[in-house]
Amino acid sequence: MAKNKGQKTNDSHLKSKPLWAGRLTQGPEEEAFAFQASINIDKRFVFDDIKGSKAHVSMLGRQGIVPKDSAERIALELEKIAGEIKNGKLEIDSRAEDIHTFLETVLTERLGESGKMVHAGRSRNDQTAVDFRLYLKRAVPQLQSQLAATINTLLDTAQLHVTSVMPGYTHLQRAQPVTLGHHITAWCAALERDHSRFRDALARLDECPLGSGALAGSALPLDRKTVAQELGFKRLCINSMDAIADRDFVLELSGACAITMVHLSRFCEDIVLWASEEFKYIELSESWSTGSSIMPQKKNPDFAELIRGKSGRTAGNLVTLLTLLKGLPYAYNKDLQEDKEALFDSMDTLNACLRMFAGMMGSAKFNLKRMKGACSGGFMEATDTAEYLVRKGLPFRAAHGTAALIVRGCIEAGHKNISGLSMVELKKYSKLFEEDIYKAITPAACIKARDLPGGPAPKEVRRQIKILRKKIV
Numbered sequence: 001m002a003k004n005k006g007q008k009t010n011d012s013h014l015k016s017k018p019l020w021a022g023r024l025t026q027g028p029e030e031e032a033f034a035f036q037a038s039i040n041i042d043k044r045f046v047f048d049d050i051k052g053s054k055a056h057v058s059m060l061g062r063q064g065i066v067p068k069d070s071a072e073r074i075a076l077e078l079e080k081i082a083g084e085i086k087n088g089k090l091e092i093d094s095r096a097e098d099i100h101t102f103l104e105t106v107l108t109e110r111l112g113e114s115g116k117m118v119h120a121g122r123s124r125n126d127q128t129a130v131d132f133r134l135y136l137k138r139a140v141p142q143l144q145s146q147l148a149a150t151i152n153t154l155l156d157t158a159q160l161h162v163t164s165v166m167p168g169y170t171h172l173q174r175a176q177p178v179t180l181g182h183h184i185t186a187w188c189a190a191l192e193r194d195h196s197r198f199r200d201a202l203a204r205l206d207e208c209p210l211g212s213g214a215l216a217g218s219a220l221p222l223d224r225k226t227v228a229q230e231l232g233f234k235r236l237c238i239n240s241m242d243a244i245a246d247r248d249f250v251l252e253l254s255g256a257c258a259i260t261m262v263h264l265s266r267f268c269e270d271i272v273l274w275a276s277e278e279f280k281y282i283e284l285s286e287s288w289s290t291g292s293s294i295m296p297q298k299k300n301p302d303f304a305e306l307i308r309g310k311s312g313r314t315a316g317n318l319v320t321l322l323t324l325l326k327g328l329p330y331a332y333n334k335d336l337q338e339d340k341e342a343l344f345d346s347m348d349t350l351n352a353c354l355r356m357f358a359g360m361m362g363s364a365k366f367n368l369k370r371m372k373g374a375c376s377g378g379f380m381e382a383t384d385t386a387e388y389l390v391r392k393g394l395p396f397r398a399a400h401g402t403a404a405l406i407v408r409g410c411i412e413a414g415h416k417n418i419s420g421l422s423m424v425e426l427k428k429y430s431k432l433f434e435e436d437i438y439k440a441i442t443p444a445a446c447i448k449a450r451d452l453p454g455g456p457a458p459k460e461v462r463r464q465i466k467i468l469r470k471k472i473v
């Protein structure tokens with residue numbers, strides 16, 4: 001099993017029976033064996049499996065379940081194996097069934113009888129469950145750092161643009177003026193919730209399943225608490241059957257990935273629109289764009305499109321996992337082996353997309369003139385005109401009606417903005433209008449006035465940015 005580079009390859013495992021052969025006299029054919037193997041997926045767990053086995057075997061030694069010296073020898077050998085895998089001296093054999101089998105076989109090849117002691121009081125069912133949780137406790141914080149880095153890149157851009165006016169849209173129609181800073185901070189608020197979703201899932205999965213055996217624990221005097229502590233878990237799983245059957249943590253994380261990807265997808269949709277000739281709000285750098293093999297003039301937002309496209313696979317992975325679990329009787333079923341590939345794919349996809357999105361956005365240039373220009377002509381100051389009248393004492397419904405009549409009048413008279421009307425004309429709609437209306441309805445004034453918590457006023461967006469930065473450290 002162990003392929004030692006520079007040494008003769010030991011293929012003895014190919015002729016020997018699998019670890020689980022037990023009462024079976026016949027094993028699967030080669031193709032069938034490969035079909036049910038999972039080594040190419042669960043080899044990601046190699047160091048987690050070694051860590052779990054070391055804690056388990058040390059406990060077996062302390063509890064007198066295996067002789068102390070054997071336990072020590074196994075723990076030392078496991079450490080050696082980890083080192084050899086790290087420095088490339090020992091290669092993980094993809095012909096093995098899974099990472100647990102591979103490591104136990106290497107141990108047994110090297111230590112003989114002692115190697116066979118490591119699995120006392122343990123099943124691959126609790127082993128794969130503990131490996132998965134240990135792995136996620138390492139990998140999810142890395143994903144969170146990437147997410148935090150992406151949020152910070154976006155917040156840097158937002159900060160630069162707290163006074164850069166642009167149209168805010170509803171129904172993809174110009175609605176009210178906002179700023180680019182406000183818009184990008186909106187994205188970051190969503191990503192910060194994603195960040196906290198990972199944190200929540202991590203807190204819930206921080207339970208040690210080891211000692212749950214195949215499903216019903218063990219009659220050996222295992223010390224579950226110390227093992228859990230040594231492995232850095234907060235608590236023990238409360239019920240051995242649940243510990244084996246539970247994959248909620250996979251669903252939660254897959255959900256968190258899918259939601260984050262849907263967020264990225266929506267932002268990318270904004271980018272694709274903004275990069276079009278019709279909007280022309282953003283200029284993606286050449287290194288984050290692609291050309292066309294036929295149309296020489298093209299500069300395509302491929303990265304944004306691909307991130308948007310890849311959100312589909314993370315939604316698919318979530319459905320895969322929900323469907324996988326839906327009909328499973330308690331406790332372990334081999335179906336569960338399918339749990340890893342889907343989550344790994346979602347995590348890898350999200351990680352890559354976060355990096356690409358941050359890179360693309362970090363180097364993008366905004367066409368501020370164009371954005372500002374788009375604030376004129378769509379009567380986005382109509383709501384602020386109505387609110388002006390409310391401030392002067394008019395009930396909102398009446399103010400709304402007056403502003404609507406003004407907009408209609410402007411369109412008929414060919415005015416692009418409400419401020420195109422003279423004071424005499426405005427007074428015809430309402431006596432409450434005074435000279436200060438003209439200053440109140442410039443895009444910048446509309447934005448500055450909307451300074452409630454959450455609003456687009458520059459001072460308020462600066463506050464939002466500060467809060468979001470604090471939340472992700």
Ligand code: ARG
Nearest residue numbers: 038098124125128334336337
């Ligand atoms: N590779 C298996 C998995 O990931 C390990 C557990 C196998 N257990 C069993 N009883 N066949 O689920």
